[in-house]
Amino acid sequence: MCSSPRFAIVIGLAVALISGLASAKNPAPPPPLFFPPPPDEPRIQFLASFSSEEQMAELAGKRSFFRFIVGADKLQRPIDKPYGLTTTPGKIFICDTTPGVIDVVDLVKRKMSYFRPEGDATLGMPINIAVDSDGTRYITDTKRNQVLVFKEDEYVGMIGKKDEMKPVGVALTKDRIYVTDIQNHCVRVYEKASRKELFTFPKAGDANKAAQLFSPTNVAIDKNGRVSVSDTGGFFVNVYEADGKYLRTLGSQGLAPGKFSLPKGIAVDRESRAYVVDANTQVIQVFDAEGRILMYFGDPARNGGGSTSLPAGIAIDYDNVKHFQNFVAPDFTVEYLILLANQTGGQKISVFGFGHKK
Numbered sequence: 170m171c172s173s174p175r176f177a178i179v180i181g182l183a184v185a186l187i188s189g190l191a192s193a194k195n196p197a198p199p200p201p202l203f204f205p206p207p208p209d210e211p212r213i214q215f216l217a218s219f220s221s222e223e224q225m226a227e228l229a230g231k232r233s234f235f236r237f238i239v240g241a242d243k244l245q246r247p248i249d250k251p252y253g254l255t256t257t258p259g260k261i262f263i264c265d266t267t268p269g270v271i272d273v274v275d276l277v278k279r280k281m282s283y284f285r286p287e288g289d290a291t292l293g294m295p296i297n298i299a300v301d302s303d304g305t306r307y308i309t310d311t312k313r314n315q316v317l318v319f320k321e322d323e324y325v326g327m328i329g330k331k332d333e334m335k336p337v338g339v340a341l342t343k344d345r346i347y348v349t350d351i352q353n354h355c356v357r358v359y360e361k362a363s364r365k366e367l368f369t370f371p372k373a374g375d376a377n378k379a380a381q382l383f384s385p386t387n388v389a390i391d392k393n394g395r396v397s398v399s400d401t402g403g404f405f406v407n408v409y410e411a412d413g414k415y416l417r418t419l420g421s422q423g424l425a426p427g428k429f430s431l432p433k434g435i436a437v438d439r440e441s442r443a444y445v446v447d448a449n450t451q452v453i454q455v456f457d458a459e460g461r462i463l464m465y466f467g468d469p470a471r472n473g474g475g476s477t478s479l480p481a482g483i484a485i486d487y488d489n490v491k492h493f494q495n496f497v498a499p500d501f502t503v504e505y506l507i508l509l510a511n512q513t514g515g516q517k518i519s520v521f522g523f524g525h526k527k
Contacts (some may be wrong), residue, residue, distance in 0.1 A: 204466035251296030290324035370413025380415035478514030
């Protein structure tokens with residue numbers, strides 16, 4: 170059966186139109202963005218960012234085709250105002266504060282869904298999330314003033330009586346749950362198995378003023394069990410032993426490197442380097458295991474990839490490097506990912522890679 174010349178011309182024009190649209194939508198990528206900038210040795214590369222499922226599809230090179238097939242109105246699932254985030258192999262969990270949901274990003278399928286429990290498990294304002302190795306999710310909610318616990322998608326209970334605390338940060342060890350309580354200026358420690366409170370720190374009336382917390386928001390735990398707590402209103406980060414014994418303070422109020430103006434999210438890598446987000450200066454400062462400033466990255470004045478806009482949460486991820494490998498510069502090796510949540514702007518989730526030149 171022969172096709173008519175007119176039909177062939179129409180098909181050719183359609184193919185050319187789609188190809189042209191694809192080319193216009195996918196211009197040549199910009200040169201890699203590294204921190205610190207030359208002539209210093211690069212240690213962190215900006216890799217990618219996304220603010221919706223549509224942009225997740227774009228990262229996989231599927232956006233133009235997906236839009237053509239299903240239509241622009243089907244490409245929804247935006248990320249609104251993220252704060253805390255965490256990862257598991259193949260997934261990113263994002264606390265989306267305004268709609269009161271958890272955005273679940275599937276890195277394998279490049280899809281996104283909303284975790285929106287109902288009834289007694291309804292989320293008010295989820296701020297931070299930690300996911301255990303068995304899939305148990307711990308979500309701090311500053312509207313309900315409780316920590317909600319789920320086994321995968323199934324609600325299993327809560328931590329804290331209503332309004333007895335205002336939980337913000339949450340971190341896990343093998344048998345404990347650490348929760349920052351901004352209302353009572355402390356960190357609450359719970360037994361994981363029973364969810365019963367074991368102790369709090371620092372102790373009220375402690376003579377060591379440096380150990381005290383004013384408005385503890387976020388918490389991270391290193392491989393040695395040391396607990397780092399960002400104090401947003403106190404302009405510092407305090408580091409404690411697992412039992413709450415005070416070790417040291419990082420930073421003080423100020424705008425220079427090593428100082429803080431509004432510290433929020435905090436994460437630690439396997440070398441006990443601490444990454445602290447400053448929501449006011451809109452950069453992320455990196456400290457070594459002894460609390461010495463190493464570098465900072467992020468650029469609020471930049472347009473496009475790598476810009477920061479009211480950054481809040483941060484996470485370190487060793488499991489999902491392969492899903493962003495195609496964004497890594499040919500002469501750079503990424504050891505792990507750094508994921509950053511921006512509460513405003515066009516890049517709600519930014520992904521950076523920590524590594525070294527080959």
